[in-house]
Amino acid sequence: MDKNNLRDDLTILKDMYPEMEVNEFPEESPLTSTISGCVPVRINLATDVTINFQDKKSINLSRLTSDLISFKINPLKYPQLEAGIQLNIESQWMTEDDKSLLLKSIVDEFNEITNPNNEELFDEFFPTLMLVLSFISEDSSTILFPQNRRVCKDEEEFKIFDNIRISLEDYDMKHSNYNCSICMDTKKGDKMVKIPCQNESHYLCRPCSESYFTNMINNGDVLNIRCPDCKFEEINLDNFRNYKDMIKQLFTPLIDVKFLRTILNEDLCKKFEELYHSQAATKLSKHCFNSCVICKRCERWCVKEDLDDSMIHCNYCDFTFCFDCLHSWHGYHNKCGKKFTIPREVVEEYTDLKDDLDNIEKKLELEVKYGKKILEIEVNEYLADKLLDLAIEEEGSNLQRCPTCRLVVQRSEGCNKMKCSMCDSMFCFICGYLLYKDDPYAHFREPRSECYGRLFEGMEGVDD
Numbered sequence: 001m002d003k004n005n006l007r008d009d010l011t012i013l014k015d016m017y018p019e020m021e022v023n024e025f026p027e028e029s030p031l032t033s034t035i036s037g038c039v040p041v042r043i044n045l046a047t048d049v050t051i052n053f054q055d056k057k058s059i060n061l062s063r064l065t066s067d068l069i070s071f072k073i074n075p076l077k078y079p080q081l082e083a084g085i086q087l088n089i090e091s092q093w094m095t096e097d098d099k100s101l102l103l104k105s106i107v108d109e110f111n112e113i114t115n116p117n118n119e120e121l122f123d124e125f126f127p128t129l130m131l132v133l134s135f136i137s138e139d140s141s142t143i144l145f146p147q148n149r150r151v152c153k154d155e156e157e158f159k160i161f162d163n164i165r166i167s168l169e170d171y172d173m174k175h176s177n178y179n180c181s182i183c184m185d186t187k188k189g190d191k192m193v194k195i196p197c198q199n200e201s202h203y204l205c206r207p208c209s210e211s212y213f214t215n216m217i218n219n220g221d222v223l224n225i226r227c228p229d230c231k232f233e234e235i236n237l238d239n240f241r242n243y244k245d246m247i248k249q250l251f252t253p254l255i256d257v258k259f260l261r262t263i264l265n266e267d268l269c270k271k272f273e274e275l276y277h278s279q280a281a282t283k284l285s286k287h288c289f290n291s292c293v294i295c296k297r298c299e300r301w302c303v304k305e306d307l308d309d310s311m312i313h314c315n316y317c318d319f320t321f322c323f324d325c326l327h328s329w330h331g332y333h334n335k336c337g338k339k340f341t342i343p344r345e346v347v348e349e350y351t352d353l354k355d356d357l358d359n360i361e362k363k364l365e366l367e368v369k370y371g372k373k374i375l376e377i378e379v380n381e382y383l384a385d386k387l388l389d390l391a392i393e394e395e396g397s398n399l400q401r402c403p404t405c406r407l408v409v410q411r412s413e414g415c416n417k418m419k420c421s422m423c424d425s426m427f428c429f430i431c432g433y434l435l436y437k438d439d440p441y442a443h444f445r446e447p448r449s450e451c452y453g454r455l456f457e458g459m460e461g462v463d464d
C-alpha cells in the first residue's frame with residue numbers, strides 16, 4: 001500500500017473534474033513513477049471585474065474562460081507541495097506575471113502545511129492537489145484582480161479580455177431560450193439572431209428574421225427597416241438645426257447592413273444599400289432643395305456635404321462636378337451656366353429675419369434647408385435688386401429690365417428698341433414688352449400698340 005493518499009486523491013478528483021486527464025497508474029502495486037496530468041479549472045470571480053485600457057476602453061466581466069492546470073507528481077514525495085508537485089498553467093488571458101504571482105501564492109499558502117519537517121502541522125493524508133485546485137478556482141481572483149480591476153498594459157491585452165467577453169456572451173446566448181417576436185416560438189439561442197437595436201435584448205428566429213428583412217427590401221420599404229420590437233418613429237427632418245447632423249442620421253440605417261449581411265445574401269444587401277441611399281436622398285431633396293442631385297454619369301444621387309459648396313463629388317463613379325450646372329467641375333470663379341435659385345418668398349422671409357434676434361430658430365431652419373452662404377448671397381442680390389427697382393421707377397430713369405433674364409439695361413443713346421447684352425432678347429424701353437425677333441419694330445408700328453409711334457420718344461433732340 002502507498003504511504004500516502006495520492007491514489008485516493010486522484011480518484012476523487014476524477015469525479016470532481018470529469019475532464020481531468022491523467023496518465024495510467026497501476027491499480028495494485030504502490031505508485032512510484034511520476035504521475036502527470038492536466039485539468040481545466042475556471043477562476044471564479046468573487047464579483048464583476050472591470051477591465052480597462054487607458055481611459056479609452058472599459059468592459060465588465062462576470063466570468064472568465066477556463067485555464068489548463070497541468071501537474072507532475074512525485075508519488076514518493078506527495079503530499080509535499082514543494083518537493084512533490086510541479087505545476088504549470090496554460091491560460092488564454094494570464095500574463096507571465098499573472099502566472100508567477102499565482103504560483104507564488106500557492107506556495108505561500110501550502111508550503112508550510114505540507115512540509116514534513118513541520119511536525120506540528122504536517123499531515124500525510126493532506127489532499128494537496130485537491131486544495132490547490134480549489135485555491136485556484138476560488139481564491140485567486142482577488143490575487144489577480146486587486147480591487148476587482150485590471151488595467152491592461154496594452155491594447156492587445158485588452159483585446160484578449162474583450163474576446164473572452166464576446167465568446168462568453170455568445171455561449172450564454174446559444175444556451176438560453178428566447179421568444180421570437182414574429183412567430184412567438186421559444187427557441188434556443190443558436191436558432192436566434194439578436195437584432196442590433198438600442199434595446200439590445202430583442203431577438204428573432206433565423207427563418208423569421210430572414211423573411212422579415214427580405215420582404216421589406218423586396219417591397220422597397222427600406223427607410224422603415226428596423227427592429228420589429230422597438231418603438232419606431234420616422235425621422236423628421238424639420239427637427240434638425242444642423243445640416244451635417246441631419247444627413248448623418250438620415251443616411252445611417254437603423255439596422256446596419258453589416259448585420260443584414262449575416263442573415264441575407266449579398267445581392268439583397270446590395271439592393272438594400274442602393275435603395276436606402278436613393279430613398280434617403282429623395283427624402284432629403286424634398287426638404288433641402290439644393291442638397292442633392294442625380295449624377296449625370298452614373299445616375300445615382302449625390303449628396304452635398306456642405307450646403308454652401310457648389311462643388312459636388314459622386315462617390316460611386318468618382319465624378320466631380322458643379323451642383324448648379326452639372327458640368328464637370330469648373331472651379332469656383334468661372335462662370336457657371338445655371339445658377340441654383342431659391343424661391344423668392346424664401347429670400348424675402350430670410351431678409352426680414354436677418355436682424356431679428358427673436359427668430360433665430362426660424363432663421364436656422366431656413367439655413368439648414370438652403371445653406372447660409374447661399375441665402376446671404378441671395379439676400380444681398382435681392383436687396384440690390386430692390387434698389388435697382390426703385391432706380392428704374394424713378395422719373396427720367398434711363399434703366400429698364402430685360403423681360404427674359406431680368407438684367408438691368410441702360411439706355412444711353414439710341415431708340416426705344418433695346419437689346420439685352422446677356423440673353424440677346426429685344427424689348428421695348430418704354431413698356432418693357434418683349435419684341436418679336438423677326439420684326440422688333442412692329443411694336444412701334446402697330447396702331448393698336450400702346451407704344452405706337454414712340455420709337456424715338458425720349459431721345460435727345462426729339463420732341464415728345
Ligand SMILES: [Zn+2]
Pocket residue numbers: 180181182183184185204205206207208209
Ligand atoms: Zn420566428
Ligand SMILES: [Zn+2]
Pocket residue numbers: 195197198199200202227228229230
Ligand atoms: Zn429592438
Ligand SMILES: [Zn+2]
Pocket residue numbers: 295296297298299300314315316317318319
Ligand atoms: Zn456618379
Ligand SMILES: [Zn+2]
Pocket residue numbers: 322323324325326327330335336337338
Ligand atoms: Zn456650374
Ligand SMILES: [Zn+2]
Pocket residue numbers: 402403404405406407420421422423424425
Ligand atoms: Zn436678357
Ligand SMILES: [Zn+2]
Pocket residue numbers: 428429430431432433443450451
Ligand atoms: Zn412698348
